[in-house]
Amino acid sequence: MICAVLLRLEGFAVEEATNGADGLQKAIQSIPDVIITDLTMPVMDGEETIRRLRADERTRHIPIIACSGDKVPTDSRPDAHLVKPCPPETLLLELRRVLRHAT
Numbered sequence: 001m002i003c004a005v006l007l008r009l010e011g012f013a014v015e016e017a018t019n020g021a022d023g024l025q026k027a028i029q030s031i032p033d034v035i036i037t038d039l040t041m042p043v044m045d046g047e048e049t050i051r052r053l054r055a056d057e058r059t060r061h062i063p064i065i066a067c068s069g070d071k072v073p074t075d076s077r078p079d080a081h082l083v084k085p086c087p088p089e090t091l092l093l094e095l096r097r098v099l100r101h102a103t
Helices: 002-009 020-030 046-055 088-102
Strands: 035-038 064-068 080-083
Touching (some): 002 088, 020 035, 020 046, 035 046, 080 088
16 A cells, blocks of 8 residues: 555554454554544445444544545544545645644
């Protein structure tokens, strides 16, 4: 994923998931500082992933950035929503913003 490469180049530690269910499990296991998720994913879509993250006391505090090219979050509660294609500068600015507000 290009996003992961960009974030690694900027010095962020990145863990990738192959689908929403995988991402949910990884988030519960590692409790990351922030989650970036696509809204359109196999197995479990991003909206359901966000709902489950927000419902779990272990992960509800983690800032979430939702990305999509054709979908807008409806009933999930991401901290930010970016429309793809998203310029790298925009992603980095939004990532730093949500991290700043999380502390």
